[in-house]
Amino acid sequence: MDKLVLILGDQLNFDMSSLQGFDSKTDKVLMAEVKAEATYVKHHKKKLAFVFSAMRHFALAVKDKGWPIDYYRYDASDNCGSLGAHVEHAIKQYQPNSLVVCHPGEYRLLEEISGWSERFNINVQICDDNRFIAAQSFFSQWAEGKKQFRMEFFYRELRKQTSILMEGKQPIGGKWNYDADNRDSFKSVPTIPAPSSFSIDNITQEVIDLVDEEFASHFGTLKGFHFAVDREGALRVLHTFIEERLCDFGQYQDAMLEGDPWLYHSHIGLYLNTGLLMPMEVIQAAEQAYFDQKAPLNSVEGFIRQVLGWREYVRGFYWHFMPNLKTDNYLNAARKLPNFYWTANTKMNCLSQCVSDTQEHAYAHHIQRLMVLGNFALLAGIQPDELNEWFLLVYADAYEWVELPNVSAMVLFADGGNLASKPYGSSGAYINKMSNYCKNCHYSVKEKTGEKACPFNYMYWHFLHRNKSKFENNPRMAMIYRTFGKMDDAKVTRILEDGDIFLQKLDNNEEV
């Protein structure tokens, strides 16, 4: 055998770098559903069902091409339990000239793979990860000599390099950013096209039964599984989004609505992050919709910014700042994650709703994640490892390269500001402005202190007070500290007391 090509569960595309030049006469594909990957965190049941089903569908497509493949199901009697053990087994069996694998998305796996050459005495070729547009080195080159890293400028570089939404050297429409048009909330409950939904075929049903049996203690429900599980389905999700929802995506991209996490979002993160969709095809489809006058520029640019800007940026950021990013804790946050992140059992309606959506769908949209689930954890001082583990396991689209920069750096400011220029904390007013959660809440968003007051209100000031030495010299925080400074002493005392009582309740595991 010449090449043994290991395809990981999030590399499911024939365009993967590791499959280029594959010769079905001399090479073989290896794929395995393994306990080590399924349990390094206790992934949401729907995430597991999605990954395993998508792996099995991709393996079938490989077979249909007539390419040799060894595929190990999770419950096969000869399953070795880890990727390393399967690679070792296959090397002994076939004695290939080399092992080929595309660069993995997580540092822990790269460390492991980097040891395989010596461990198994074989030539290991790690190919560039072409599930991204920018080469990994592009971020480091761009970052060199910079004291501050901001997505906006990285994104502009990539716009210029790729000529996406450009007119010569200028951005189409004359502006790089249309976010000012993208901050509306719903004035009344809108009629939104339902998300794409797929019926469960035999393969997915088998996987659902497996997950139900083997991973019963994992978070979330399998009920209502409706994800696409192959490339054809993923392309359908993309095109339905472009046709039906992209036009309204921009305007409502930050809005939240009780009972509906899907809204006008694209729902393609899990497909992009497993290779079922490639970023450039997604970006070009959106750009074409603008050229065809199917969607306005604020929507198209806002969407492209997420894929070409944010997604590429956080991936570059991850590899540039690992492994330190994993242990960063700039604010010395030490609190355990409250139990309601697992149960949705809290009187704070916004949090209860966002956790319920997450339990049910392995999905919540970006503002639910950032401004409700993340914001609360920031204000309450949740220890970064605790929150990182939660975000990594609950969402079907989550892998460490995307989860860690978003949670540690963006949400928790644990990296001390390399990613964000200020912490994304806010009081209940923001949640009230952007959602209808507060209408059905036990707490009152209008009240600032007292038993009925929205905890986000006093916790916001409590957070600023606790972390004053870290932020008071930050120019973007100057105004808010001035406002705090002008507050009368009695009010400050009440706010801080309410915050202390609330945090004590969290620590005692009392219902809040």
Ligand code: DLZ
């Ligand atoms: C996420 C995941 C899961 C749940 N299971 C597997 C698996 O059984 N086999 C596999 O090859 N990959 C799996 N994956 C994806 C890997 O965890 C992923 O490749 C790494 O986290 C790097 O991004």
Ligand code: SF4
């Ligand atoms: Fe959330 Fe506060 Fe609104 Fe309740 S009042 S839903 S806790 S923001």
